[in-house]
Amino acid sequence: MKQIPVLVLLFVASVADAQDMPLHEILKPGESWQPATTDMPKRPADTFPAGSLKGPPIKEPTCAATTLGGSTLLMASAADRYVWAFQIQKDGSIGPGDRYCRLRVRGDERRKRVAQEEEYKADPSAMIIDGANRTYVATNLGIQVFDPTGRLCGVFTAPPGRVTELIFDGDRLFARAGADVYVRQILATGAK
Amino acid sequence: MRALAGLFGLVILPTLHAADDYKLGPDSERQSGVPEGKITQHKWTSKVFPGTERDYWVYVPAQYDARAPACVMVFQDGGNYQNPKGQFRVPVVLDNLIHRGELPVMIGIFINPGVVPSAAGQGQGRSNRSFEYDTLSSQYVTFLEKEILPEVGKEYKLRQDAPGRGIGGISSGGICAFTAAWERSDLFSKVLSHVGSFTNIQGGDVYPGMIRKTERKPIRIWLQDGSNDLDNLHGSWPLANQQMAAALRFMRYDYRFDFGDGGHNGKQGGAALPDAMRWLWRDTPAAK
Numbered sequence: 001m002k003q004i005p006v007l008v009l010l011f012v013a014s015v016a017d018a019q020d021m022p023l024h025e026i027l028k029p030g031e032s033w034q035p036a037t038t039d040m041p042k043r044p045a046d047t048f049p050a051g052s053l054k055g056p057p058i059k060e061p062t063c064a065a066t067t068l069g070g071s072t073l074l075m076a077s078a079a080d081r082y083v084w085a086f087q088i089q090k091d092g093s094i095g096p097g098d099r100y101c102r103l104r105v106r107g108d109e110r111r112k113r114v115a116q117e118e119e120y121k122a123d124p125s126a127m128i129i130d131g132a133n134r135t136y137v138a139t140n141l142g143i144q145v146f147d148p149t150g151r152l153c154g155v156f157t158a159p160p161g162r163v164t165e166l167i168f169d170g171d172r173l174f175a176r177a178g179a180d181v182y183v184r185q186i187l188a189t190g191a192k
Numbered sequence: 193m194r195a196l197a198g199l200f201g202l203v204i205l206p207t208l209h210a211a212d213d214y215k216l217g218p219d220s221e222r223q224s225g226v227p228e229g230k231i232t233q234h235k236w237t238s239k240v241f242p243g244t245e246r247d248y249w250v251y252v253p254a255q256y257d258a259r260a261p262a263c264v265m266v267f268q269d270g271g272n273y274q275n276p277k278g279q280f281r282v283p284v285v286l287d288n289l290i291h292r293g294e295l296p297v298m299i300g301i302f303i304n305p306g307v308v309p310s311a312a313g314q315g316q317g318r319s320n321r322s323f324e325y326d327t328l329s330s331q332y333v334t335f336l337e338k339e340i341l342p343e344v345g346k347e348y349k350l351r352q353d354a355p356g357r358g359i360g361g362i363s364s365g366g367i368c369a370f371t372a373a374w375e376r377s378d379l380f381s382k383v384l385s386h387v388g389s390f391t392n393i394q395g396g397d398v399y400p401g402m403i404r405k406t407e408r409k410p411i412r413i414w415l416q417d418g419s420n421d422l423d424n425l426h427g428s429w430p431l432a433n434q435q436m437a438a439a440l441r442f443m444r445y446d447y448r449f450d451f452g453d454g455g456h457n458g459k460q461g462g463a464a465l466p467d468a469m470r471w472l473w474r475d476t477p478a479a480k
Contacts, residue, residue, distance in 0.1 A: 069315015
């Protein structure tokens, strides 16, 4: 057992740092998705689609984003109900990772009848990080938002169709679904 | 009121006081003539939780004798629990209670949650606390079984049987303690939960229903919460803990529900820690 000198570094109890981020701090009352009158903004430079990775570390990756500051790659999979988190190494390669954000799936709503193969799959199809390091994932139940420690803040309505791209422009969240682009004003803002 | 309280298995506090006005008693203070145990700090890089790093502390009482295996108590958010000037002061409590023979000789293992540091040297690392503590799975108890317990066991002789092992924690660390024993009651038989997060952070609100329809497991539980605990997007802590207590009562578990008026902190749990430890570890059988 490797011993190190006992430093009296008082551990700040995480209970005092609950980071509660309920939906009412994210969604603006009275706002909903509207057809966009402009094109989708450009995706920020520190995030990238899963397709640009060489040798993705999980099965069936569908969408990905990097956390603020670039320490962690978040990647969703079509094969399970998790957004995985991987350490980004100094050389930019992908380091160790694990499941991190547990997506809500249709099987959680036990009264609904869904096809067995869909029961525990969320169909994550787009991902973006906001300026508070929250993760937004477009799924078959709506847009799921997670706080920086991987806890579900909530789920809000997605625009019609399967969302394939999410991008912030200030306090406006853009979503591409098929050939259509939608926008919704929210209380959160995108990463700067 | 007492009948209603009894219905939920409540423990009525004997004195009236302002909300959350809990004070540590003499068992949580250093007493003259009581030998002090030794605390050492260590670092661990995990494989069960890939890429995570963490600190942990090991408390060894003065009465430890390498010829006999010592009981084990594991604490989540260990830096908080091992702090001799904090809200719990576990090493001080253990010194006093072991000295008086009110607890068996016991080694304390205080483990912080994992962090995946920022390798690129920019941005924050990733806190793995919620994933490790709030997830309903055997991954955390496997981490204890495969990594921490064997590592500490290299230096100290530890009890290998569940009756000689307990686990405790606060908030998400509380539900983590319950999950560890629920998943592996062959490894841990005693659970200490302070303001436990039996709410929907990662689906932990399902436990009361699961407990009621699962054959009773050989687990003894001290469940502490207060009426001023959290009520937020994940749920209501006071209601969730009352649901837990009611389910444990329904299934005739060996449990105590210490429900006061504390908030989401360690004041109430810290003040009652000596009682909780005496209760959890009463009648501890000798190692087999």
